[in-house]
Amino acid sequence: MQGLMQGKRGLIMGVANDHSIAWGIAKALHAQGAELAFTYQGDALGKRVRPLAESLNAPLILPCDVEDIASVDATFAAMKEKWGSIDFLVHAIGFSDKNELKGRYADTTRANFSRTMVISCFSFTEVAKRASEMMPNGGSIVTLTFGGSTRVMPNYNVMGVAKAALEASTRYLAADFGRNGIRVNAISAGPVRTLAGSGIGDSRAMFAFQQKHSPLGRGVTLDELGGTALYLLSDLSGGVTGEIHFVDSGYNIISMPHPDALKA
Numbered sequence: 421m422q423g424l425m426q427g428k429r430g431l432i433m434g435v436a437n438d439h440s441i442a443w444g445i446a447k448a449l450h451a452q453g454a455e456l457a458f459t460y461q462g463d464a465l466g467k468r469v470r471p472l473a474e475s476l477n478a479p480l481i482l483p484c485d486v487e488d489i490a491s492v493d494a495t496f497a498a499m500k501e502k503w504g505s506i507d508f509l510v511h512a513i514g515f516s517d518k519n520e521l522k523g524r525y526a527d528t529t530r531a532n533f534s535r536t537m538v539i540s541c542f543s544f545t546e547v548a549k550r551a552s553e554m555m556p557n558g559g560s561i562v563t564l565t566f567g568g569s570t571r572v573m574p575n576y577n578v579m580g581v582a583k584a585a586l587e588a589s590t591r592y593l594a595a596d597f598g599r600n601g602i603r604v605n606a607i608s609a610g611p612v613r614t615l616a617g618s619g620i621g622d623s624r625a626m627f628a629f630q631q632k633h634s635p636l637g638r639g640v641t642l643d644e645l646g647g648t649a650l651y652l653l654s655d656l657s658g659g660v661t662g663e664i665h666f667v668d669s670g671y672n673i674i675s676m677p678h679p680d681a682l683k684a
């Protein structure tokens with residue numbers, strides 16, 4: 421199928437480089453005709469993000485740090501001025517102090533708990549609300565989560581707690597916006613080697629374990645995550661909202677590793 425996103429415009433938040441999940445999503449949307457705006461966090465990342473965004477002919481490439489409410493407001497004001505309305509939003513933003521993405525969850529500090537929740541969870545509500553105000557004809561909103569929200573993953577710690585709250589936010593926002601024809605869903609991605617992913621303590625071991633013990637016996641690709649986002653952001657998923665959709669090679673369904681995998 422071609423042109424699934426023809427005539428649709430939207431914002432991609434969370435590209436850091438060409439390994440970012442948000443970049444995989446942006447490419448899939450652009451290939452189907454979407455017009456994309458991008459945000460980047462700070463000048464250093466901007467140097468990487470700008471050429472990527474330009475390669476997809478993005479008309480808007482804006483700095484936005486979600487800890488700074490003024491920069492969030494400026495992003496949406498610029499988008500409103502340029503486009504008036506949008507059709508979709510991708511939120512692929514997460515952060516926690518990597519010194520607390522190892523060891524015990526019990527040792528999380530108050531300061532990092534709050535910061536992690538604001539950046540990795542509350543920012544979604546904040547940008548989804550602003551995006552919804554620019555979707556007079558309905559729209560679709562997607563965020564990124566991880567299975568550490570419901571099951572304990574070593575070292576994922578406070579990010580797991582933030583992802584649980586992010587998933588609950590997805591359901592509440594879906595209920596809030598549903599009557600306006602705006603759908604809100606989350607993709608629960610299997611491990612991907614990105615800047616954020618590599619901040620998790622012993623991430624290589626966790627990635628390898630999940631890949632080995634998932635039903636498909638492998639990791640997931642940016643193209644696969646992009647394809648799922650394309651489905652959720654296009655009219656193909658018209659009746660779907662409030663979902664946490666796993667793209668993790670099936671790892672979430674496993675209780676005990678397959679005996680063959682244990683022998684290998």
Ligand code: NAD
Nearest residue numbers: 434435436440441485486513514564611612614615616617
């Ligand atoms: P990434 O490092 O490429 O992207 C994370 C993004 O968050 C970066 O672009 C960074 O600039 C942005 N960010 C952090 N703090 C910010 C702030 N204050 N303001 C604005 N932006 C900020 O890594 P990624 O793995 O592509 O992460 C994207 C999303 O996917 C995150 O929510 C992450 O938790 C989630 N996720 C990742 C994995 C994985 O294994 N990599 C698995 C499941 C879910």
